[in-house]
Amino acid sequence: MWEHIVAMLPGRAEPPCLSLYQPTHRRHPDNLQDPIRFRNLLKELEVSLKRKYAPDEVRRLMQPFWVLAENRDFWNHTRDGLAVFGAPDGFRVNRLQRPVPELALAADSFHIKPLLRLVQSADRYQVLGLNRREWKLFEGNRDALDEVDPLPGVPRTLVATLGEEKSEPHLTVASYGQGAAGPAMHHGHGSRKDEVDVDAERFFRAADQAVLEHHSKPSDLPLLLAALPEHHHLFRRVSRNPYLLEEALEIHPDDLSLDALRERAWKVIEARYRARLADHCSEFQRAQAQGRGTTDLAEVARAAAAGRVATLLLEADRHEPGRIDTVSGEIAAGQLAHPEIDDRLDDLGEMVLRRNGRVVVIEPAAMPSRTGLAAIYRY
Secondary structure, rough: HHHHHHOOOOOOOOOOOOEEEEEOOOOHHHHHHHHHHHHHHHHHHHHHOOOOHHHHHHHHHHHHHHHHHOHHHHHHHOEEEEEEEEEEEEEEEEEEOOOOOOOEEEEEEEOOOHHHHOOOOOEEEEEEEEEOOOEEEEEEOOOOEEEEOOOOOOOEEHHHHHHHHOOOOEEEEEEEEOOOOOOEEEEOOOOHHHHHHHHHHHHHHHHHHHHHHHHHHHHOOOEEEEHHHHHHHHHHHOOOOOEEEEEEEEEEHHOHHHHHHHHHHHHHHHHHHHHHHHHHHHHHHHHOOOOEOOHHHHHHHHHOOOOEEEEEEOOOOOOEEEEOOOOOEEEEOOOOOOOOEEEEEHHHHHHHHHHHEEEEOOOHHHHHOOOOOEEEEOO
């Protein structure tokens, strides 16, 4: 799972690394303010960059940001948040399913903690919408739900999945009268229902395999089935997906708006989400009692540099201005407005992820510490 998360984050780049976050809106007229707020954040970035870099270099770095600011089609198709990353050798835009606090930052590395909260799995889930003709997949969290785009080469309809292999009418044998050599035999066709049942089973089996291999395994997310009641038994009988939850929605997604589907799904997922948060905190408390856990920033930084951190809990929306040397774990304080300064909690999260650790960003009320972090060591 964590390799999957790293792949979703911006890669390493030569500094300066520019990170911009802002909330956006899906609908008119609320979205009219979004490009205005974006331009204001760009001005903040420019002020920060001009403290160190020459005007020509600042213009080159900011040019793709200003092009995006003028892209009307883009601003008419936003979601709930925006994350934009720029560096001398690249530019990347992410539409987000959750509002994020405004932030414009120039630093040695990209600021990824807001993205970590979005891609950590505590409140994320997937919904499989299924009928006998097609399947759809949705992914979301407590705030939003969106349909996942089909993958090339992964069919989602019965016709595309089975093609010419759809079942031929079954021959059946029935008795018609009595002949000298025994009952007269008549060869006929099986019922249409039998054909449909066979095709549905094969289609459901293929859909289950596709979702498991291409979506459930890479994301490690719980899967909620949304289908009419008559389809649940057959799908569960053929499914081999360990991420499929026992709970389900007995309605097809086409009968609901996306927001209504999200509300129903979150009612099921929320209890599991709260339980997972409690499990993370209990795990930390046990580790701390055994001498394998701490909330001290300096200690965690050195342990993260050495690859000793198995799990790192970070408090959402909290910033600790400064830098961490990724080799030694030494820390330094500073102001976020300086181009060379980032967020130390953000640096910690990236260090742990890239050393195959787990990072979970948690709402402040659920954090087991007051320092903004809690680490569980491997040894």
